[in-house]
Amino acid sequence: MLNREIINWYELNKRDLPWRNTTDPYKIWISEIMLQQTQVVTVVDYYYRFINRFPTIQDLAFADENVVLNLWQGLGYYSRARNLHQAAKSVVENYNGVFPDSFDEILKLKGIGVYTASAIAAFAFHLPYAAVDGNVNRVLSRLYGVSESTNSPQGKRLFQSLADELMSDAAPHIYNQAIIEFGALQCTAKNPACDVCPLQSQCFAFINKQQDAFPVKKKKVKITDRYFYYLFIYSDDHFLLQQRDDRDIWRKLFEFPLIEASNKLDLVDLIKTKEWLSVFKDIKLEITEHISRKVHKLSHQNLHIDFVHVKVESCDLNKFDSLFLVDKESVVDYPMPRPIEIHLASL
Ligand code: SF4
CATH class of the missing domain: 1.10.340.30 (Hypothetical protein; domain 2)
Known part of the structure; x- marks a missing residue:
């Protein structure tokens, strides 16, 4: 048989x-x-x-x-x-x-x-x-x-x-x-x-x-493109994290502050967005790096991810009251999406 x-x-x-x-x-x-x-x-x-x-x-x-x-x-x-x-x-x-x-x-x-x-x-x-x-x-x-x-x-x-x-x-x-x-x-x-x-x-x-x-499969669902701009806001050995909510991908994982756009932005456009202006209101900053990563593919989404490094005075870190401060040693305690993990490992 x-x-x-x-x-x-x-x-x-x-x-x-x-x-x-x-x-x-x-x-x-x-x-x-x-x-x-x-x-x-x-x-x-x-x-x-x-x-x-x-x-x-x-x-x-x-x-x-x-x-x-x-x-x-x-x-x-x-x-x-x-x-x-x-x-x-x-x-x-x-x-x-x-x-x-x-x-x-x-x-x-x-x-x-x-x-x-x-x-x-x-x-x-x-x-x-x-x-x-x-x-x-x-x-x-x-x-x-x-x-x-x-x-x-x-x-x-x-x-x-x-x-x-x-x-x-x-x-x-x-x-x-x-x-x-x-x-x-x-x-x-x-x-x-x-x-x-x-x-x-x-x-x-x-x-x-x-x-x-064979096998025969029904047509695949449409793939959507999303554009993520992660702000690595840091001073000395500390930087800022937030926790994702439970309504989207990567539920409840930890990430850098995020600006999501509906299309690709260059840095000049990014710093004019209302999200950027509201995050950095009254804060002295220096943009030290801008890195575009290769597209991260999920089952139904292509994530185009950029990391923008923003240096601020250490006293300014306390002004971001919806975010919390983390030092480099304790970062392993926070489960993170894979692209952020890779980015941190490359620093
Ligand atoms: S299609 Fe699969 S089952 Fe058929 S001969 Fe080839 S390997 Fe064997």
Whole structure:
């Protein structure tokens, strides 16, 4: 059967990944959340650091949120870290600190969708749930020549039923790992290794030379451009920070004072904006540097980020009453968006 061939391929080709050597649902959960939107090679180090710092779900539940976010720094999509923290608290409060062992209960935890609940149920508890991620969609769509889009509601139902059928009576924890790994290493998005694929003779896309036509996806949402001007307002060893609110990207992270514009501005235009004039009213300043960074891409936004360094007298720092003062040593205590972290590291 097809699933046996995928499992045979897996046994010969699988990578040795730390979360594959455990059935602890807590550790599997952490790895699955980190792997969303992030490459395996990047996740391995973060996974070890996170598990060493929070070896149990209780350690995570009782941790300070800023410490959790700091460990997450660089992985992006910080809502994942916040949801992990919230869900850990809920397991401690509602499940006596024991990770739930049924699909329905796992699915109730914050930040866990159908794929992640299926993966945890299968990997940790060997329950018969087929986990369908992008890798699985790609393999199934090519094997069976599915022209339904993977992200439509009908498509999701169809791919789930194909995956359930393909899993059949195979061991769920092995089958799921096998097909996900097969998609990640063999049936890759670009240049799938069809020449050495054991499924060639049964693959619709290979037989019809249509590998690039699958999977079919609905058109992408529009990408918006945003223009951020970060003001690095400093004196001696101190500079100013503010905390973002929770209505936009990078919720509750810390950043330099920000002027956002609807288009690209040069420095001459920036210092004439009403935001600049209101920030620096009655303050003696010297602009010491203006750096444009390369575009920072988020899923639906391109951020064009400039950093403007503004030196002021140390007594002036106290006039910015909506901002707070930080010294260089204590900056590690504040979780920040990746571009700011990179900028600070370059100073
Ligand atoms: S033959 Fe190519 S497209 Fe088909 S399953 Fe194998 S790697 Fe994927």
